[in-house]
Amino acid sequence: MKKGFIVLIGLLGLNLSAQGAPTPLPGVRLNDLRLLPVQSGGRLKPFDEFARETLLAITGSRSYGAFDPSETLVSMMVDPKGWADEKIIRISVPEVNQQLLLEPGRKMFSPNELFSSNAFLQYAEGIRSGGKSAEQVTGTGINAVSGKKDPRGEELRRVVDRVERFQAIVTGALWTLTPPSGSDTDAPWKTFAEGMVTSNPQVEIAGAMLKCYLDRQAECVQEKSAMLRDAVEKSVPAFSSVENKLKAEVWYNRLRPFLQAMIFYLFAGLFWLFASRHAFPRMMAKFLTFSAVFLHVLGFLLRSYVADRPPVTNMYESIIWVSLGVMVFSFLLYRKNRQVVLMSTACILAGFSLFAGDAAPLVMDPTIRPLVPVLRSNYWLTIHVLTITLSYGAFMLAMGISNVSLFQFVKIARRGDTPELSQRVASLNQLSYRALMFGTVLLAAGTILGGVWADYSWGRFWGWDPKEVWALIALLAYMAVLHGRYAGWVGRFALPLWTVICFSTVVMAWYGVNFVLGAGLHSYGFSTGGQAFVASFLLAQTLFCLMVAWIHKRNPVTPAAEA
């Protein structure tokens, strides 16, 4: 395992004299390095994105400390020994610490700490030799003997992968540097390590740049990286068609529009709370909301432009779209009702959704990836998925408003059913009912469009696939509520209560099928993680509902007020 470690050092002839921990090079401008084209993960991307994805895969975060992501990779290549002592390898499952006899409770370890663990070396060997010897670890995270999901085995495999990826960076085996000489845009590029064997201009310039970095000469690094960018760009087939996309992607990465939108949303939500009484908070709230939505839409468009498709193919992307949906519906409803509590709820929901999307990049991978073959029908994919996830936005808004409505019943139980509270409940329920209507129409349409898409590309309108079945279950659940309301069984208390409960079917259709059930044809979206987070959300909702229902039952409101 340690062998591969020394290769780069020998090949570049760099004498390593790392003094202490690696530090960023002050005053270096990295623009050219960031924009350097790299072929990785099945598409062409800027070095900046390549660096962020690599760091995510190693450390579980898209950047490391005070370093710029691109600089981190360069620094790793010139100072492997220094980085081998940095705590950069993440272990997220505590049982793995135990298994590898590592310090319990810690999440980050240095490569050297792992190399000095015999247990780790043995497991790594076992995993490489096909997963038969070491605890039956397989690539799918599923135990080959029991057929069960095996989070510990999966994490162990990931830890080995993280270490190997670090080694691959250090040895230049991961950095695709030299485009093929032909005009075939799909041909694989040569990596830095491969290029060193035969030597070519790109490799020579890259080596010179690394040397400058080792000597800590900022100017020289800038000069060489500009040369390198030029040399690579020249040999990329049809580069002019992708040039702007690379620039947009770097901008998107550095701007982090969704993170900014999230902060704006959360502040806007706070200001909306006070907006009914004073003019200044209202102004602020409006300004913040518009800024947030602007950033949100900008990010959405940038991402669509970079990926060449609307961002709706995994959990992370759907969160972006659903939270945008929440805002759209809140605007539609606000235009009529002018309820500040609606905007406050919507902003907080959107803010928290974006936060959840941003908080766990290992669970919800923000990486832009090429589509799997079944999804390559942009038109129907777009229509079907956008419609269905938009309905989730409507249901989420209805859920938020209904929670506020339920909260009014706690007040009613305490203060009695004042006309003011009664009026507020009525208007809140009206809002969530509207949102429910939006949602059910969109969900019905989206589910049917899913059938149309399936019929169009697989010849099967409906195949009882778990994802489509859960969309149907959510639809049926909301249908039952709407019909119940029509029949007069679902009153002013039951409506918000059931709206909140029914949202769990949306959670199941949206998250549960992919992350919990893990069965069926929509397997391209399957993943693990986040169970604790989602479960605690559902648990908190259930407890809240039970509590309110109990309070409501203990203080029966007079039938006259109920009607």
Add this chain to the structure above:
Amino acid sequence: MRESLSRIFESIWRVLISLKLAVLVIASLAVTLSVATVLESLHDAKTAQYYVYRAAWFYGLLALLGLNILAVALSRLPWKRKHTPFLMAHAGILMILTGSWITYRDGLDGSLQVSEGEINSAVELDQHVLVMKVNEDVRTVPFDWMPAPVAEKFSGKVFPEFGIRVDQIIPDAEPRVRFVEMPGTAVEKSAPAVQVKIIGAPMGGAPEFWLWAGDAGWSSQKLGPARFLIRKEGRQDLEALGFPSGEARFDFVASEKGALSFESVSVRGEKKTGKIDLSKLKPGSPPLILEPGWKMPIRIQLKAFLANGANRTDYIPVKVKPQGMGTTIPQPAIRISLLENPESKLWLGLGDRADFTSQDGVRRLIGYYPKRVVLPFGIQLDRFELKHNPGTMDPAAYSSFVRVVDQIKNPAELNTPPVHHITMNEPLENKGYTFYQASYIPEIPRPVTTILSVNHDPGRVLKYWGSILLILGSISLYLVKVVQRKRKVEGTS
């Protein structure tokens, strides 16, 4: 009497048109479906289909929903203009349900596998049949899959017209081959077989395997730099078999009289021969160890020898849940016995067949196959194409270039029909059948066998129109509500 009957009808009618029934049916559908998805997650899609999606009671539930909707719509007679959105939405659901029923009854949904240069017209469905062939007379009878708990209680089923009885079914089975000694008079193919265990193999462990002279696939086994082989005396010469020289060889040689000897060749070409004392194989005697005389420290333990061995395939249940593409999905297997001779037991995996001669001297062929439907035309695959994402081995798109061949038996016309390009989202339609690119069989260096999904759906039109009605209806239901509310607000102010 008549009065009470009409009263019963009236109360049934009242139940049918009640919203209570609607909410109840909707809610129970939701609960049922969620249970089905959990069932699918814990087991597999087949299990969920067996218990829910293809179960009679589930169709009953859907029918009840349809009946309820129909009754409610009829109860609004005479219809007025204000009923239009309501009627549209509910008629849409009825049409979708009816369309689905037609699809279920008359539709075809299967898969067609074609390799490059070949023609196929037999569509495989995911139902299973028993096929019996007596002389030229072929008959089939359905015998469907069942999940493990049902299979455990399965007490056997007699097919008198075939003269067999299915004793047992394993829903998810894996084949296990064993060898048995046949009496010299048996018609079945038999040949010498040995069971050996290699001791001291460099790759660790002590591999154990059978060698059988009856089939080229069984007669030799390569293990690292050494090859182990069984052959009949005087049959093949060492080099004549075409195995590369430079391998170490260990040959078991069986004579006609039932004696066994060995010939071994080392990597350097040093030969060694010896007789094997079969009396040492008797139970209770110490292990029979053979020294090949190679430089590698390998010894061979002979565990069994059958002068007239025949292979038997048994099936054992497997528990592993299939995951994703590429993993082999376990197939079902059945054990049958002949009615005229209940002692004759035989395993058939899905896709297997066996032939036997019954007491009246008639040769019969029995097979256990996926149900097949033969199309009125053939599909010929010219070329299969697989594209990857740049710089990776991940498939980006795959497609098939096919021709529709009407006269399967006339090869002269093969090259005249035009080529159609079937891609992921561009199906081919011909005579009411639609062909979709579904999958392929992964092969190295490149896949040459495509899997098309074949579909014939007479309910499609109804489903599509129903969908349109449902969507338009529910949108207008919503708009009507908005308008009503506006009027109300205007009226009060």
